[in-house]
Amino acid sequence: MSSDFPPYISTQLxxxxxxxxxxxxxxxxWSGSKHYSVTLDRFTLVIPYCLDTIKWDIIYNLEFPLxxxxxxxxxxxxxxxxxxxxxxxxxxxxxxxxxxxxxxxNNKDPTRLLALIKELRDQYAxxxxxxxxxxxxxxxxxxxxxIMTREGIEMQIISGADxxxxxxxxxxxxxxxxxxxxxxxxxxxxQKIYLQVIYPVARKYASAPSAPRLKLMSPPELKALFSIDDxxxxxxxxxMCMAEYLPNLEESLGKxxxxxxxxxxxxxxxxxALAPLFGRPLEADPVFCRKATFLATSGPFAFLVYFLxxxxxxxxxxxxxxxxxxxxxxxxVPIKSALLSDYPWSPRWEVSQMxxxxxxxxxxxxxxxxxxxxxxxxxx
Amino acid sequence: MNDLALQKIAVSxxxxxxxIERINSSPGDTDGLLFGDVASITPTTLSDxxxxxxxxxxxxxxxxxFLCFNSPLSFYDSAGRVDPTRITTHLNQKTLIGWFSSRRxxxxxxxxxxxxxxxxxxxxxxxSLPIQNPNFSFNFRPSIFLLFxxxxxxxxxxxxxxxxxxxxxxxxxxxxxxxxxxxxxxxxRGHYGSFSPNSALPFLSCELRNSTAMNExxxxxxxxxxKQAAKxxxxxxxxxxxMEIGKLSQLMGPQAANYTAGLEQLYEKMLAKIxxxxxxxxxxxxxxxxxxxxxxxxxxxxxxxTGAE
Numbered sequence: 151m152s153s154d155f156p157p158y159i160s161t162q163l164x165x166x167x168x169x170x171x172x173x174x175x176x177x178x179x180w181s182g183s184k185h186y187s188v189t190l191d192r193f194t195l196v197i198p199y200c201l202d203t204i205k206w207d208i209i210y211n212l213e214f215p216l217x218x219x220x221x222x223x224x225x226x227x228x229x230x231x232x233x234x235x236x237x238x239x240x241x242x243x244x245x246x247x248x249x250x251x252x253x254x255x256n257n258k259d260p261t262r263l264l265a266l267i268k269e270l271r272d273q274y275a276x277x278x279x280x281x282x283x284x285x286x287x288x289x290x291x292x293x294x295x296x297i298m299t300r301e302g303i304e305m306q307i308i309s310g311a312d313x314x315x316x317x318x319x320x321x322x323x324x325x326x327x328x329x330x331x332x333x334x335x336x337x338x339x340x341q342k343i344y345l346q347v348i349y350p351v352a353r354k355y356a357s358a359p360s361a362p363r364l365k366l367m368s369p370p371e372l373k374a375l376f377s378i379d380d381x382x383x384x385x386x387x388x389x390m391c392m393a394e395y396l397p398n399l400e401e402s403l404g405k406x407x408x409x410x411x412x413x414x415x416x417x418x419x420x421x422x423a424l425a426p427l428f429g430r431p432l433e434a435d436p437v438f439c440r441k442a443t444f445l446a447t448s449g450p451f452a453f454l455v456y457f458l459x460x461x462x463x464x465x466x467x468x469x470x471x472x473x474x475x476x477x478x479x480x481x482x483v484p485i486k487s488a489l490l491s492d493y494p495w496s497p498r499w500e501v502s503q504m505x506x507x508x509x510x511x512x513x514x515x516x517x518x519x520x521x522x523x524x525x526x527x528x529x530x
Numbered sequence: 531m532n533d534l535a536l537q538k539i540a541v542s543x544x545x546x547x548x549x550i551e552r553i554n555s556s557p558g559d560t561d562g563l564l565f566g567d568v569a570s571i572t573p574t575t576l577s578d579x580x581x582x583x584x585x586x587x588x589x590x591x592x593x594x595x596f597l598c599f600n601s602p603l604s605f606y607d608s609a610g611r612v613d614p615t616r617i618t619t620h621l622n623q624k625t626l627i628g629w630f631s632s633r634r635x636x637x638x639x640x641x642x643x644x645x646x647x648x649x650x651x652x653x654x655x656x657x658s659l660p661i662q663n664p665n666f667s668f669n670f671r672p673s674i675f676l677l678f679x680x681x682x683x684x685x686x687x688x689x690x691x692x693x694x695x696x697x698x699x700x701x702x703x704x705x706x707x708x709x710x711x712x713x714x715x716x717x718x719r720g721h722y723g724s725f726s727p728n729s730a731l732p733f734l735s736c737e738l739r740n741s742t743a744m745n746e747x748x749x750x751x752x753x754x755x756x757k758q759a760a761k762x763x764x765x766x767x768x769x770x771x772x773m774e775i776g777k778l779s780q781l782m783g784p785q786a787a788n789y790t791a792g793l794e795q796l797y798e799k800m801l802a803k804i805x806x807x808x809x810x811x812x813x814x815x816x817x818x819x820x821x822x823x824x825x826x827x828x829x830x831x832x833x834x835x836t837g838a839e
Contacts, residue, residue, distance in 0.1 A: 180682070182634040184557050192636070209636055211602060213558030215829055218608035220633075221642045231645035232702045252609035252643070270642075 154179075154190045159210050162263035163193075169264050172198045173339050173369075177205065183212040197271060200304040200320040201346050201367050204274065208263075218255035219263070221270065226309070233277040278305050282317050287352045289391075290317055296393045297321070308348070315351040320344050320367075321392070324400050324407070331411045332375060334437050343368045343378060343403060347392060361386045374438045376410040377461050410461060414439055416501075417459050420468075423501040427509045428455065445475075448516035452476065455512065458489075464504070467495035472515070477523035485523045490515065534589050534668060536568075539676075539694045540710045541593040549630070550690055552598040553678050557826065559633040562598035563605070563617065565624040566591060568661055568670045589661075590710075591627055591674055600822070602631070610646025614654050625659050628674025638679050638691050640704055648675045648697045648704070673697040675704065732765040734778065770799035771806055 155163060167174055175196040181187045191212035196203045207222040223230050256262055282305045283294060297303060302322040309315055321344060328341040348363040364386065366378040384398055417439035421431065428444035432454070435441040442457045456471040472487040479485060493511040495504075553560060570587040597620055599605070605616040617626065629651060631644050640648075651657075651672050658669035675695045681688055695704035763775045773796060781792045 180635055182559060182636070184634070207636060209559075209633060209641065211558050213826060213829070214602060216832065217603050220644075222637055222639065223642065225637070225639060228639075228703065231640070231642065231704075234642065235646065235649055235702060249609040249611065249646070255608045 154188060156189055156191070156212065156215070158215055158257045159191060161260045162257075165260040166264045166267060169261075170267065171339075174198075174267075175203075181212065182209070186212060195267070197267070199271070199274065200278070200306040200318060201344055202306065202318075206270075216257055218252055218257075219266075221266075227274075227277075229281070230274065230277050233280060234273060275304055278307065281307050285315070285317065285351055287349075289352060290349055293319075293349070293392055296391060302342075317349045317351060319347040319349075319392070321347060321396065323396070324404050326404060326407065328372070328375070328407060331407075332414070332437065336437055337369075337371055339369065341369055341372045341375075343372070343407075345396070345399065361388075361390075373461075374440060375414070375461065376407055380462065381406065413461065413463065417463055420459070420463070420501045420504060421457070423505040424457070424508075427505055446512065446516070448513070448520065451516065451520045453516065453519065464497040467491060467493070467497075468508070470508070470512075472512075472519045474519070474523045477527050479526070485526050487515075487519050487522070533671070533673065533696075533699050534666075535698060535705055536591050536674075536696050536707050537588040538708050538710045539591045539593065539674060539696075540712050542712045545593060545595065546711060549596055549598070550678070552600075553632040554690070556598070556600050556632075557822070559602045559631070560598060560600050561602050561604055561629060561631040562596055563620060563626055564593050564628040564630055564672075564674055564676060565595040565597070566593040566627045567625060568592070568627060568659055570661065591670075591707075592712075593627070593674075593676075595624060596630065602633075605629075606643075606647045606650065608643070610643045610650060612647060612650040612654060614657075617651075617654075617657075626657055626672045627659065627670070628672050628676065630676035630678065632678035634680045635682050636679050637682075638677065638693055640675065640677060640695065644675065644677065645704070648673070648695075649702070652697050652699070673699075674707075731769055732762075734762045734765065734775070767803075769803060770796060771803040773799040 163176075167176075176193050177196050178194040179190045180192055181190050182192050183189060189212055191210040193208055195206050195208055197206065204224055204227075206224070209220040209222065211217050211219070252266070254262075279294075279298075282290065285291075285307075294305075297319070300321065304320040306318045306320075307315060308318055323343045323345055328343075329335045329337055344367045346363075346365045346367050350360060350362075364383055366381055366383065368376075368378050372378070381403065384395070384402070386395060414437075421434055421439055421442045424442065424444065425431065428446055432443045432445055433441075434443070440459050440461075442459075444455045444457070446453055446455050452475045454473040454475065456473065458469040458471070460466045460469075468491075470490040470493075472490075474485045477485040493515075494507055499507070552562075568589065568591045570589050606612045629647065631641075631647075633641075654672075658671045661668055661670050673696050675697060676692060677695070678690060678692045680690055692709070694707045694709050696707050697703075698705050759775055766773055766775055766778075777792065777795065781789060781796075
């Protein structure tokens with residue numbers, strides 16, 4: 151991807167992508183040079199912000215390698231420039247925020263681009279907070295003042311097509327480190343569950359303010375452990391505020407996440423219970439125990455059995471799929487069965503009993519599948 | 531004090547064209563200073579409708595010249611802080627009204643640094659231009675920003691795009707201003723009403739001397755006459771090549787028949803001067819290009835990590 155950047159840019163870019171706390175994406179790469187158009191020096195960075203992304207163009211200059219890159223923000227963020235010209239906060243010196251971010255540039259220091267993007271993203275968050283604070287809406291002012299101290303909370307103003315404005319809050323829930331709960335955790339970025347709260351900005355003289363729109367969000371990888379789609383959100387009562395709503399939600403969500411973690415071990419014990427009947431699995435998902443594949447035989451007919459376990463296991467029974475090792479379709483693709491999920495099951499059985507009942511079911515199903523395979527092959 | 535918003539920015543076709551030419555020929559991104567004038571013009575729209583009032587005068591900035599540095603970061607640093615000393619050396623009694631930036635294949639909106647530079651340039655004291663008007667008077671600060679980019683995808687027809695902004699202080703924002711390209715033609719005659727040539731023929735004290743200079747008996751007056759003639763000749767040499775000062779006398783006096791021939795000769799010599807000037811420019815441009823290539827090689831060498839080749 152970055153093979154065509156000159157070394158001083160690609161070093162900084164790699165360092166940025168590997169060390170940024172969130173997952174960054176490079177969307178577009180190109181060259182601004184007249185003479186060396188194969189050597190790249192500018193790219194679009196896609197940065198996660200407030201459960202969405204912002205896109206910034208980073209403009210290096212191939213002809214002037216010692217110069218710091220320039221940044222072009224999104225078309226809707228013109229006011230961000232003005233914010234950057236304001237003096238910085240706290241014990242920083244009197245330099246403006248922009249000067250602070252750009253100072254001490256050194257093209258030989260691989261960490262400089264990371265420092266610049268981190269600083270600018272922090273400033274962007276402060277800018278959106280500042281904008282939200284400027285909105286003349288009593289309920290919003292109250293929400294912001296009570297929730298501001300919450301760590302990691304982000305805000306964004308969304309302007310609709312018909313000049314309606316909404317304020318979106320990205321609220322990280324629970325202080326638990328989900329990555330640490332999972333042994334041999336494969337996730338590079340911390341898994342967090344967020345509540346997205348969207349408040350419509352109240353028009354003056356409007357009737358009672360409407361309830362905010364609520365939605366749980368999480369990185370897609372979390373689905374392997376816990377699906378937020380299965381969570382039923384507590385209802386938002388009239389006149390409620392976030393500080394009231396969040397503790398209950400966090401408590402119930404926390405329980406569900408702990409339960410999801412203990413279910414990993416249950417799935418593991420189930421897969422282990424299959425081994426005495428089916429033999430050692432050909433492959434199995436060792437971290438989340440969501441998948442296992444066994445080789446089975448019915449007389450001379452050998453076939454693979456795929457076990458797909460949902461996060462709701464054992465409430466939901468495993469989905470099975472059979473695949474022949476001997477029958478192929480015309481393109482050489484092995485013949486597979488449909489997904490099988492309609493067989494005797496009780497979540498209250500012991501794991502050994504679950505394994506036995508599936509084994510019994512498959513003794514009969516193997517004959518059906520063999521017949522199906524022979525028929526499908528004849529058609530070709 | 532609040533700034534007055536410009537209604538438009540006028541630039542002559544040749545000035546804009548030569549800016550674009552400079553930008554296109556530069557190897558990478560570049561920037562430069564804009565010189566010109568700001569005036570309030572009362573529009574002369576004639577109308578029979580008495581309900582329309584024309585008391586408003588338009589504030590128009592005219593870009594009459596520019597200085598392209600052929601590189602970015604020419605008068606400011608990475609953080610966008612302008613170094614006033616790097617500007618004043620280029621001023622030479624010209625009026626700074628703003629700056630421009632050009633970058634290839636980028637979106638046509640100001641970048642973070644461009645905003646900082648404009649803000650910094652605007653904030654420099656002693657660079658403002660007093661505007662006098664019957665109704666008001668104020669100081670115009672160098673607040674114009676002209677942005678040139680090229681489209682993100684290469685295109686055959688649409689190769690350059692530009693947009694002009696004025697930085698307005700109370701809101702601290704870029705206000706888009708339309709650009710009016712002034713061309714030669716009846717519609718634009720008004721713009722040339724105040725035209726004054728940049729390089730006029732020098733004022734020469736070409737008094738009708740007696741052709742028989744030998745009659746002069748006073749040596750000192752003869753010497754001072756010689757001195758004056760040499761000085762005049764040097765001044766004339768700036769405008770024409772190989773034109774003797776004495777021949778200018780053909781343009782005066784009783785021999786009116788000689789006027790045409792004398793004038794033609796003068797024009798011919800002036801053209802010869804321009805010719806030789808352009809040859810000089812050509813030769814020095816070649817040297818500049820050579821030096822630029824050398825500089826680029828050095829820059830790339832400096833940027834290369836140590837040890838790598």
